[in-house]
Amino acid sequence: MTRHFLDIAELDGDALAAILDDALTAKAARTDKSKGAVDDDASLAGHALAMIFEKNSTRTRTSFDMAIRQLGGSSMVLESGTMQLGRGETIADTARVLSRYVDAIMIRTDDHAKLTEMADHASVPVINGLTDRSHPCQIMADMLTVLEKLNRLAGTKWAWLGDGNNVLTSIIEAGSILKFDVAVACPESLMPAPDVVTAARERGGTVEITRDPMAAVADADVVVTDTWISMGQQGGDAKLAALEPYQVTERVMAAAKPDAIFLHCLPAHRGEEVTADVIDGPQSAIWDEAENRLHAQKAILRWCFGLIG
Ligand code: CP
Ligand code: NVA
Helix, strand or coil, rough: CCCCCCCCCHHHHHHHHHHHHHHHHHHHCCCCCCCCCCCCCCCCCEEEEEEEECCCHHHHHHHHHHHHHHHCEEEEEHHHHHHHHHHHCCHHHHHHHHHHHHCCCCCEECCCHHHHHHHHHHCCCCCCCCCCCCCCHHHHHHHHHHHHHHHCCCCCCCEEECEEEEEEEHHHHHHHHHHEEEEEECCHHHHHHHHHHHHHHHCCCEEEECCCEEEEEEEECEECCCCCCCEEEECCCCCHHHHHHHHEEEEEHHCCCCCEEEEEECCCCCCCCCCEEEEEEEECCCEEEEHHHHHHHHHHHHHHCCCCC
């Protein structure tokens, strides 16, 4: 059976733990190598990854490219606007054709249904590089960063402030499987998807929803936010005004645990969702978080090919 990496909730705790463990081990094993050097075991030598982008990307594009190179394989970037996909060729036909050329497909798109349609019709692993609904690769990197910084994941409390968006969906799913608590402070109009919250609670996850940012960050080990206007969304003064009380400031960080870390998937908007003194301050772990996209995705690729988990 082909292993797709579509959403955190499609994997069980053992698989997620195996990916995190593999990422930490492989990261430690290559500290003396230059970034372009192949891992000693070249575990995906001869494997090719196609990456389809229907939205902009810096980290996902670059880290997946370097990930497959470090594993001994190769990649190609396909901008949907220059593909026949951009002229109406179906996702299903694109999936069938690409499956004849490459060993895995990563896609960043808008409608989550396009991702699942790709997986339904591909005969090679399909990886979610972000959809309007979720961003699971990002949260694997975030969990890796928490493990490195705090030496534990289960039992930690993550406070999310801001828009109830795609990144939050994957955090809520991960918390319910790997047993960390998620406290969400959002405006009423920008709450996380109700089905995601319900499913997480049914799995035994603790998801606290509040309108009060200070209540969410109380005793938090991790404070996390994201852009207020995601790709493809309309901005507008009303949305920005609703989100303004959810800005992560030094006062907010001071209400969390003293050793709490700050995470942000990036790109960031200093002065909107987070102040510069927080994102550039001593509790910020954002550069390690960004680096960990690479290490997490190497492990995700290895999991897709059945090398771990
Ligand atoms: N965090 C993240 O996915 O960044 P990019 O949009 O640059 O890929
Ligand atoms: N929520 C953001 C994440 C970017 C990596 C977006 O979808 O634009």
